[in-house]
Amino acid sequence: MPDPVDTLLAQQHDRTAVVRDLGAQQDNLTAAIDAYRTAWRAATSAGWTKRDLTRAGMIDPSRLPRAARRQADNATEE
Secondary structure (H helix, E strand, O other): OOOHHHHHHHHHHHHHHHHHHHHHHHHHHHHHHHHHHHHHHHHHHOOOOHHHHHHOOOOOHHHOOOOOOOOOHHHHOO
16 A cells, blocks of 8 residues: 555645746746847837738737746745
């Protein structure tokens, strides 16, 4: 019969791994949104109008989420 403590620790490890992956994906999403906003500004600076871009299927950056930045894992550990 497996040790209940080992079972709980294994489950906790799995949960920790999943939430770390989620945090990494949030960081990737935030970086992608920042890059998209930068590209949008470049496009509008080059003469494209908001109307032109949205009619072409681009998403207006004001409709994108404003993601809060996560602190680095090692910055919160003491």
